[in-house]
Amino acid sequence: MRDTKQGNKQNLLNKCSKDNFNMEDIASERIKRIRRRYLDDIPYISIERAKYYTKKWEETADKNLSYDVRVALSMKNVFENMNFSIDPDDRIAGTWTENFLGIPIDIERGLFNKVFDIELNKRSMWLFGIKGNLNFAIKKIKRDGISGLLNSLKESKEVGAAMPSLGTDTLDQREINPYQIRKKDKKILLNKLLPYWKGKSIAEKLEKRFLEEDIYDGEFGDFIRSLPRGTAKNDMVTSIGAALGVWQGHLILDHENPIKKGLFQMKKKVEEIMKIGKSSSKEQNFLKSIKIALEGVIIYSKRLIQALEDRITSIDDENQKEILKKMVKVCRKVPLYPAESFQEAIQSYWTVKTAVELALPFNVHAPGRLDQIFYPYFKNDIEQEKITKDEARELLEELFLKVMSHNIRPYSNSSSDFSQRYEGSEPVTMGGLDEEGNDATNELTYLILDAADRSKASLNFVVRIHNSTPEDLLMKVADLYFHGVSSVSLMNDNIAMKSLQNRGFSLEDARTYAITGCVDMCAPGKTGGEGFSSLLLCRTMDMALRNGNAKTLVGIVKNVGLKTGDPDNFGSFSEFLEAFFAQADYMIKKIVNASKIRDGLYAEYLPAPYISAFMQGCLDNKKDVTEGGAVYDCEGILFMTSIANTVDSLYVIEKLIFEEKKFTFKELINAIDHNFSGEYQEIHDMIMNLKGKWGNGNPECDKLAKSVMNHLFEETYKYRTFKDGFFAPFINSMTTHTYDGRISIATPDGRYAGKPFAASCNPYNVENNGPTGVLRSVSALNYEHVMGCAVNIRLHPSSIGKTNTSRKKFITLVKTYFDLGGEQLQPTVVSTDILRAAQESPEDFRNIIVKVGGYSAYFVDLGREVQDEIISRTQHSRV
């Protein structure tokens, strides 16, 4: 038995080398050690932040202080008391907890408070599970009787669907994305900290306000309360067709300011402004809060020096002492004073990022255009021979792995099958244009790509491409793809810039855009936050089919949408389309209202002085970032579950119901309700025999896709946010296409109940028209109004090939797609064989990175369902 297994394994490995998948790990031993620990260690939950924040918050309660000042002081108290982890492999210093790998707790925002409250103990998980299920059963029986409950259970079981269940695996025991906590910390967290914040956290306040302000329609309020749910509160559903992201919003801090000026100078400037000019008391408080925030980061920096010095005195190893002494020298200088060398620029960046990330955990503060920010320092050091390219690259490798370690979240176990440890967002942006419109590619662009390859960090590395991008850079990207480096994604500057300018960004800011979150465009250091909500397209379409009711696998919810009429009474396809639009517009309005409530809560109860201090516009406007102090602001509406399934469904309805009159709406709805089984198989056959759905380059369907999406896109930017920013569409699904698919009924495009929706901007019913067909369909949408999208395409390495000739063809494929209007592309270049092999022996394929929704992830870290979804994406190859 063992022999066969070994034999198989050898076959697999042979196969890999044949596919040119790069199994070789060329990183240095130091980088390998860091990576290995990040991949294998179980992260600690640190309570230091929660503890010191809460302490100060309590102390300042009766002192008549404004919220911004209290937030700044409380966080400063964290910096004054927290501990650091210093590792022998560190060359860049600073961690956000006392652990090598750990997470702090955003206790005042409370996205994960309930996860800690319930999922640290088996008993509380049991209780929560029983309570949830009982609640569900009672509500269901009250409404539909026992037979109703049983029917509903039978129905979901038949299609292999199940409401995500919390299970009984505590945080430290679960297979995917586990966390551990020290015993005494757990006690303090459960007995003191969490009880204090109960009802006070933003997440809980938001939940309460949704109820008070009647945000739920029809039976939705009851429905949502009756469902057994997960415990994480990072997003909240507001309707069957809409959900809201709870955090403040993705952004990129203005790192150039602290790198160039240093924190002391920045603080001085705030003090000057406080002295001169007239400020209202609100403005005075704001200025005070960012002054405290800067002091907080200064304290963090100084205490980091202290920690390094303490370490030097406590160890004997002379080599290690030398390394630490060098780090002390760097940290004495930055970020307190301006950086002068490459290493100092990197340390300055890292210290500020880590401190601010700790102030607002899990908010995703992407690095931005690192090849631009670091280049002057790199160039200078190389010219003066202060650093070699290899040394510079290795520093970048360490940096990327460290950035990755900020990108872990303790999601609820109920969604752990759909989650992974590192949510490889936090994109690094490279290439593109400078402010004057010249090509900005430099030597560091290439070095960063090498570092991406060698570190195998699960981040997004975004290469911006425009008309004068050097051929060398494109060939470099092709080479990386050929060797299976799938963390690199490509952006089309021509379209991206138009999109930014259409939303009011200046030409210079459009030229120097960068990507944050997963795929979200912004002006780095100037965009105060891109909040997220989502429009669930197929669910919304279901409302148009059912006259304002909606169906899920756990039952029908009445009157959640508008009464748009019985579809069988519609005389034409356009009448149905109008009904769908009416439902969608209504959901968008709901999102707008809900996001205003959320943003209002942040502005009132949890201002963000630690972002405001590092965001352009806030100081000039004397306004916190949560009030709209930044130069730009935006709320993204993610188009999820999904464009492909929606467009294909509409195409089926147009063709088979209205044109060919093959069946009626009533018959279609019946078929959907019976998951196309039994007598409804025939309808499914007809649907599947309708060729030319979106993704096959069929001009007719592509045109439909464009006009439908145009309507929805336009609807989003009718509205303004609480901070007077704009709303804009984003097309990115993270893993929700799998998660949402699991609890969703069948759809008119032939997708069966419980199955994943198409991911992000991917087509679903791809026949076999090659990557060109897919890209033609995808590029048919009007991206000049889309602020970010993810287009996954899975390629076999032979689609890129070994020779310059074949690689040039691949580059032409990408460029032509961009000329046709495509905005983004993120190929995963791993063959089906290798992904299957990785499922079988994960330990041999630890480093394979794939694109999930908008982000990169280690394939073997993903749950089986998500893995299978990725494998099921059409592989474009010649074989």
Add this chain to the structure above:
Amino acid sequence: MKGIIFDIQQYAIYDGPGIRTLVFLKGCPLSCTWCQNPESQNLKPQRSYFREKCSLCGLCVEECPNNALIYSEEEIKYNHKLCSLCGKCLNVCPNDVIQIIGKEVSVDEIISIVSRDKPFFDSSEGGVTISGGEPTMQYDFLIELLSRFKKEGIHTAIETCGYFKTEIIPELTELVDLFLFDIKHPNKEIHKQFTGVDNKLILENFKKIHGIVGSNRITCRIPLIPGINTELDILDEILSFLKQIDYKGSIHLMPYNRLAKTKYKKIGRGKEYIDLGELSEKKLRKIITKIKQNSFEVICNE
């Protein structure tokens, strides 16, 4: 006009210049022992059945209106004489093990599908490559296709075994921008033994076309079949033929692979598949060096 094709593949990057769409026409006058597309040989549509993935559920047997399928415990037996290729069996198959290879399509349909990729052809200087089988087997259809592609301003190439009537050459050279022309073996007898036909006509046709269009519009392709044409002296003979006719183009090598095994099984010819082994990397390098020594450029899709 209609013809029978068995596949269309977009984004083909190894069959002529630029990004191309491949159109596979059914039917071939040769029957090479090593044929990599055995499903292309027969001119007519045919059924393919993948036994390994069949669960023997018997749904197809029930569905068949012509009693062409018979259930047995080893496999679903097939009587091709009774089969009308109606396709009902593949619609009910839960495992997708049945396919019908080859379908009748109109020139218009093909033109409309292929020309959608024109933006990719234009930017990469690519176009359409008509392959097979042997595309000249459906001659009228081929000519109609080529003329229409010319009208659309799409670059045309054909992949040919070279076994066709010499009199069609003038018309072909008018319509074909690039010939990808196989030369499989220099020896008459061996050629006949392994492909079923003599190579005389093939070599003559190559010479004649080359005489008309020159080396820029014809590329010599050699499928490298272990044990059959991979010895250097055999290649030498091919090279001297090419030198003799003053061929200056590149030589496109196509190493044999074993991917065709299941294809044979699927069309009920599993017993005919012969495993010729794999060409070693070392041998391939030797061959490439040899050709280069003879001052030909080599293109090789490994």
